[in-house]
Amino acid sequence: MNRVQLCWLRNDLRSHDNKALSRAREQGPVVAVWLVSEQTWREHLDAPMKIDFWLRNLASLQQRLQQRGIPLRILHCPRWQDAADCLLQLAGELQAAGLHFNAEYGIHEQQRDDACLIAFRQAGLQADSYHDQLLFPPGSLLTRSGSMFKVYSQFRKLAIATLHQRLPRCLAEPEPQPPLAISSDAIPQLPGLADASALQRQLWPAGEAAAQQRLQQFCEDSLHAYSEQRDRPDLDGTSRLSPYLASGVISVRQCLHAAMRCNQGELDSGNRGVQTWVNELLWREFYKHILVAYPHVSRHRAFRPETEAVAWRNDPKALEAWQQGRTGYPIIDAAMRQLLATGWMHNRLRMLSAMFLTKNLLIDWREGERWFMQHLIDGDLAANNGGWQWSASTGTDAAPYFRIFNPVTQAQKFDPNGDFIRHWLPELASRPTSLIHQPLPAADLFGASDYPPPLVELSASRQRALDAFKNLGETR
Structure with missing residues (x-):
């Protein structure tokens, strides 16, 4: 009888069109594996609702795998550095023949995966990684x-x-296999680490x-x-x-x-x-x-090294106002409150809110990148980093430093009737469409006295950003 093959699941929580799962099943009966890595998830700022989403999808996948005779083992491995030892121990327990997994990208992910490949091969076991993502x-x-x-x-x-x-x-989807004398583990409960609201789970x-x-x-x-x-x-x-x-x-x-x-x-x-x-x-x-x-972007460094010299402002109060949707610019605040409530933000608004932070507030893009990762259900290092560096004019294909979106005209163009703003800023619901996109002082005339005044004046803050990037050019 063929020895079992371990299929290590990560960001590939599906049974259809899954290369590692299919290749493992071709070589014998499969045991799926998932690692709970609380400490690394915290270090990587993974959003609690994203971890909750992982676990909910893992529970759904577990049912699908069980229908095909594939058990799911769950190992508690707090740090990725310990992944090779955890997986080897399971392989020994089950007398597994090999390990299969789909590649993930990023410095820490690749270091973890390389260590596992080396450890299994040195132990005389098969180990294969597949490009699936x-x-x-x-x-x-x-x-x-x-x-x-x-x-x-x-x-x-x-x-x-x-x-x-x-x-x-x-x-x-892989062919069903005869049942194994191996029980599946229960999906863990991780309060405080994997949290989501009823609204988020519904969405x-x-x-x-x-x-x-x-x-x-x-x-x-x-x-x-x-x-x-x-x-x-x-x-x-x-x-x-x-x-x-x-x-x-x-x-x-x-x-x-x-x-x-x-x-x-x-x-x-x-x-x-x-x-x-x-x-x-x-x-x-x-x-x-x-x-x-360009692995330096995995370390939160600017893609264009010369832009590391930008004189970003240290303004904790302005940063907090941006984080909580209290900048005084309705489209920015509506976007940030959508993020806090749902764990997701429309892509146009990601660009607007990122450019407002980095250009109008002149706050380091890494502060925004970090905040997004802590709150996005779709938080992905590559896409998040690429988007933030585009807006900050520090990355590949970056917006020219003199391209600075105006949040008022952008709102008028892309939320013309103010419906999105009214949904997420109920304090502005009574404002007429002619004023809904504008910051104070117009707001307080229409029962929105609790809405904050604008943090900055657009033309002055725009000029401040232009000067910062022009000065950068002069110092090169």
Whole structure:
């Protein structure tokens, strides 16, 4: 009889289109494994509601695996540095033949995974890692000189050309296996570490079926109008699949194939909404490749080293006001309160709130990056870092330092009737549309006296940011 294979689950909480799970099952009966790493999760600032989402999806996946005869073992391994020892101990207990897992990207993730591969192979056991999280393994799309792209448009061009030549397929769910004499472990309760409100759990139901239903509904209702509606936070025009992608409840390949089915098999022609959404999937891809090719961004360093010299302001009161949605600029405050309540923020608003912090308040982008990771259900180091550095003009494909979004005109353009603002700022609900986007003093004329005055004046704060970046240029 074949010895069991361990499949180590991480951010790939699905049974369909899971390379490590499929490869392990091809080689024998499988035991799935999950590590509870409280200390590392805290160090990495993983949001409590994201950990809650992991555990809820793990419970859903456990039921699915049990239907196929696959038990799930859960190990308490507080730090990633101990992962190799924990997994080897389980392999010895079960007399397992090998370990299979899907690669994760980032310095600590890669160090952990390399240590596990080495430990298992030195013990005479099989150990295999698979590129599953992305359409292209990092380092497989390079410039003619053999370096990683620093500009998204060039990366996208090669990515699309490569997809035309070789479209990755989706793997079927693994075949059922005869029951093993191995019991599954209970999903742990982690109060204080894995917390979520009733609203958050309602907004983000767990499981592959919920993710697939959301994908199908998006394709049927919103995808074709995505290019026109994706910047409107007052409309339900985005997929809201990012938490499911970040936790691997759905794969990028499944998303890509679903989009192409809505576009007669086309990638970069046909419906503009589909093309735009494929671009967003490739942006996610790009930032993952950047994380691997330029590991200093994993250490929260600026992609463009010269911008480390920007004279950021230390203003704890202004930072707290931004964090709590009390800046006096309605669209910024509505966005930040959406984040606090739901664990998610519309992408246009992520750009606006990030640029307001880094340009109008001139506060270090790392403060915002940290706050987002502590609160986002879809918190992902690569995407979060890439987005913050874009807004702060310190990263790859960064906005030019002189591009500073005006939160009032942006709100007028993308929340024209003020519906989003009124939803998240009930104290402004009675304001007329002509004033809903404006900061005080107009607000106190319409029963919003408890709404704060603006932290900064836009033109003066804009000039302050321009001067800071101009001075940087003079010192180089």
